[in-house]
Amino acid sequence: MSTINATVLEAAITGNPEALDVHLTLVERDVLLAGYSVKIHCHCLAVDGNGRIQLRRLAEFMRNAAADYALPRSKVAEAKARDAKYNSTEAVAELVERAKRSFTDLAKTGEGGEMLLFLLAERFLKLPQILCKMDLKTDSRLHYHGADGVYAGVTSEGVLKLYWGESKIYEDAGDAIRACLGxxxxxxxxxxxxxxxxxxxxxxxxxxxxxxxPMFTAALRQYFDRSSPQSNRVRYCGLALVGFKASFYPGEDAQAVADDIAEAARRALVGWSENIGNGLAKNKLEQLEIEFFCVPLTSAQGFRDVFLETMGLEKK
Known part of the structure; x- marks a missing residue:
C-alpha cells in the first residue's frame, strides 16, 4: 500500500501560488500568541498601479478557480484526459459551468469566504483540499452541512494532520472571530x-x-476507515478565515497607498490577535494547532455582492 507524505499532498495542490499575490498582499505571517498553538496570517486587498483597491479582480480570480474548488479532483482529471484525447476543451468547459451552478445566489452567502479559505489553504499553506463538499449539494440554494472545508497535511512521522476549515465574513472583526472559533x-x-x-x-x-x-486516494481513505490501524494516526487541526470591514481603506474616489494600508493593518492586528486569543481560551482551543487568516475588506457585504455578480448570480 502506498503511503501519504508531503510530496504526495503537494502534488495534489491546484493553481499557481504566485497568482494569489497579485490579488492579496501579505502583511504578516506566522504571528504567534504566547500560550497558544495558533499561527495568524494577515492579507490585505491588493492595490494596483493607479492606487485602486482590487476587490473585483480578486472576485474574478476566485471565479476562475471555481472548478478546482467545487469539483472532485478525479472528475477534473478525467475531463482533462478526455479533452486531450479528442483535442478539445469541451469536457472541462462543461465542468466549469457545472461548478458555477453549484454556488448559491443568496445575498448573505458565505461561499465566497469558503472559497477564499480554499485558495489560501492550497496556495499559501500548501494544504490540499481532500473533500469536495460543493459537489454533494442537492440544491444550489442550500449550504452543505459540516465544516467549510477539509484539508490535509502530514508530519514527518506519517501522521495525517486533518484540518477542519471554518470561514466567517462579517462587518465587525470581533464578531467574525467569535463566530468562527465557536x-x-x-x-x-x-x-x-x-x-x-x-x-x-x-x-x-x-x-x-x-x-x-487512485492509488494515493486509496491510501488516504485508510486514515478514515475505522477498521484500519491508520485511523489512529490522524491529528485534528484547525483552519480559520475571517473577513471583515476595515476603516483604513480609502473611499472609492481616494487613491490608496499599499504601504499605508499594510502599516495600518499591522497596528490593527494587535487588537485582532487579542480577540483571537480570547476566542481560543473561551472555546478551550489553547493547545490545538490552528492556522488563522485575517482578511480585512472594504465591506463584508460588498465582498459578497461582487462575488455573486462575478459568478453570474443574481442576489436573492
Missing amino acids: SLAPYLIEPEHEGAERERDLLLLSDKADLSD
Whole structure:
C-alpha cells in the first residue's frame, strides 16, 4: 500500500501560488500568541498601479478557480484526459459551468469566504483540499452541512494532520472571530463518538476523500476507515478565515497607498490577535494547532455582492 507524505499532498495542490499575490498582499505571517498553538496570517486587498483597491479582480480570480474548488479532483482529471484525447476543451468547459451552478445566489452567502479559505489553504499553506463538499449539494440554494472545508497535511512521522476549515465574513472583526472559533471548536475538541459534529464529514472522507491519483486516494481513505490501524494516526487541526470591514481603506474616489494600508493593518492586528486569543481560551482551543487568516475588506457585504455578480448570480 502506498503511503501519504508531503510530496504526495503537494502534488495534489491546484493553481499557481504566485497568482494569489497579485490579488492579496501579505502583511504578516506566522504571528504567534504566547500560550497558544495558533499561527495568524494577515492579507490585505491588493492595490494596483493607479492606487485602486482590487476587490473585483480578486472576485474574478476566485471565479476562475471555481472548478478546482467545487469539483472532485478525479472528475477534473478525467475531463482533462478526455479533452486531450479528442483535442478539445469541451469536457472541462462543461465542468466549469457545472461548478458555477453549484454556488448559491443568496445575498448573505458565505461561499465566497469558503472559497477564499480554499485558495489560501492550497496556495499559501500548501494544504490540499481532500473533500469536495460543493459537489454533494442537492440544491444550489442550500449550504452543505459540516465544516467549510477539509484539508490535509502530514508530519514527518506519517501522521495525517486533518484540518477542519471554518470561514466567517462579517462587518465587525470581533464578531467574525467569535463566530468562527465557536463554529470550529466542536470539530476539534468533541470526544470521538457517533454524534460528534465531525462524524458526518469523517464518514464522507472514508468514501469520498480524493487526491485524484487512485492509488494515493486509496491510501488516504485508510486514515478514515475505522477498521484500519491508520485511523489512529490522524491529528485534528484547525483552519480559520475571517473577513471583515476595515476603516483604513480609502473611499472609492481616494487613491490608496499599499504601504499605508499594510502599516495600518499591522497596528490593527494587535487588537485582532487579542480577540483571537480570547476566542481560543473561551472555546478551550489553547493547545490545538490552528492556522488563522485575517482578511480585512472594504465591506463584508460588498465582498459578497461582487462575488455573486462575478459568478453570474443574481442576489436573492
